[in-house]
Amino acid sequence: MAFSSTLTLAPLALVLLLLGSTSAQLSTNFYASSCPQVFSAVKPVVQAAIAKEQRMGASLLRLFFHDCFVQGCDGSILLDDTPTFMGEKTAVPNNNSVRGFDVVDNIKAAVEKVCPGVVSCADILAITSRDSVVILGGPNWDVKLGRRDSTTASFSGANNNIPPPNSSLSNLISKFAAQGLSTKDMVALSGGHTIGQARCLNFRAHIYNDTDIDSSFAKTRQMNCPSTSGSGDNNLAPLDLQTPTCFDNDYYKNLINKKGLLHSDQELFNGGSTDSQVMTYSNNPSTFNSDFVTGMINMGDITPLTGSSGQIRKNCRKVN
Ligand code: HEM
Numbered sequence: 001m002a003f004s005s006t007l008t009l010a011p012l013a014l015v016l017l018l019l020g021s022t023s024a025q026l027s028t029n030f031y032a033s034s035c036p037q038v039f040s041a042v043k044p045v046v047q048a049a050i051a052k053e054q055r056m057g058a059s060l061l062r063l064f065f066h067d068c069f070v071q072g073c074d075g076s077i078l079l080d081d082t083p084t085f086m087g088e089k090t091a092v093p094n095n096n097s098v099r100g101f102d103v104v105d106n107i108k109a110a111v112e113k114v115c116p117g118v119v120s121c122a123d124i125l126a127i128t129s130r131d132s133v134v135i136l137g138g139p140n141w142d143v144k145l146g147r148r149d150s151t152t153a154s155f156s157g158a159n160n161n162i163p164p165p166n167s168s169l170s171n172l173i174s175k176f177a178a179q180g181l182s183t184k185d186m187v188a189l190s191g192g193h194t195i196g197q198a199r200c201l202n203f204r205a206h207i208y209n210d211t212d213i214d215s216s217f218a219k220t221r222q223m224n225c226p227s228t229s230g231s232g233d234n235n236l237a238p239l240d241l242q243t244p245t246c247f248d249n250d251y252y253k254n255l256i257n258k259k260g261l262l263h264s265d266q267e268l269f270n271g272g273s274t275d276s277q278v279m280t281y282s283n284n285p286s287t288f289n290s291d292f293v294t295g296m297i298n299m300g301d302i303t304p305l306t307g308s309s310g311q312i313r314k315n316c317r318k319v320n
Pocket of ligand 1 (some may be wrong): 058065166167186191193197200202264
């Protein structure tokens with residue numbers, strides 16, 4: 001018994017050791033001497049993009065999540081497909097859904113202007129998501145930096161690692177656990193759905209078939225999302241019906257009122273083990289803010305390329 005549990009725990013300990021040692025190389029002052037202007041170069045471009053379209057803050061935050069869950073936070077999501085290279089952009093969770101690539105190009109151009117060849121696209125996504133949250137009224141934090149960019153991407157990783165909107169609570173927990181993130185991180189990071197929009201095809205089944213939904217809310221959402229699959233698939237609805245361009249804790253209040261837009265959202269408050277955490281966040285915005293920040297830092301630590309691994313891409317869309 002003791003022997004077999006030692007055997008099963010040994011690889012886990014090794015993985016934890018490796019994870020710990022790679023993420024330890026990220027630091028908040030990584031560019032202090034090589035590019036002290038990086039933050040002042042990024043922020044105005046994010047600010048201008050959000051001023052032009054408020055939803056963009058949400059789209060930029062989501063890019064970082066979808067980057068980090070596929071071979072770590074390495075800018076892999078930014079690579080364009082070519083005739084000989086299949087990236088992540090057309091994987092199911094991303095196709096016709098992730099956006100903001102032009103904004104990332106503009107940010108990269110601004111950064112290259114002040115420090116050519118120094119700052120990775122992966123770090124740009126980390127800074128940009130923090131700036132987006134702050135600009136929309138959420139918490140601030142120091143971003144750990146020092147990631148390098150991948151020379152590869154993973155279409156299958158994007159399909160398998162990013163949880164789909166019909167996920168059960170146990171699926172959500174296991175997809176986050178597979179990335180080294182706790183259930184607590186998962187519930188706090190889901191608060192990212194306090195901003196942004198979703199397409200009808202991703203919430204149709206929830207508003208027509210589920211019973212854990214407020215019936216008048218379901219009817220309202222049905223008005224712009226026809227029941228027939230294939231019709232109105234891309235019609236949008238806000239993930240937070242109250243304040244979709246404001247980073248606050250309304251997402252959790254909605255869940256308590258059975259007004260989560262996605263099946264996966266409502267799973268966090270549906271009589272299961274995460275109900276109490278949702279309650280806490282709905283009553284304590286500052287607890288939500290600080291756990292969200294912890295979650296973002298933990299997510300940003302997922303298997304970065306550091307040291308001499310990977311590269312600093314010149315153009316975020318293609319390998320050098
Ligand atoms: C817990 C598991 C999660 C699931 C199942 C999930 C699923 C989804 C889905 C289906 C959409 C709508 C996409 C579309 O209809 O085109 C969406 C949007 C979004 N997600 Fe998530 N998500 C999850 C976690 C997260 C996390 C951890 C973050 C960030 C911290 C995040 C941030 C966002 C944002 C900001 C949007 C709106 C994007 C926009 O308006 O462009 N999500 N998510």
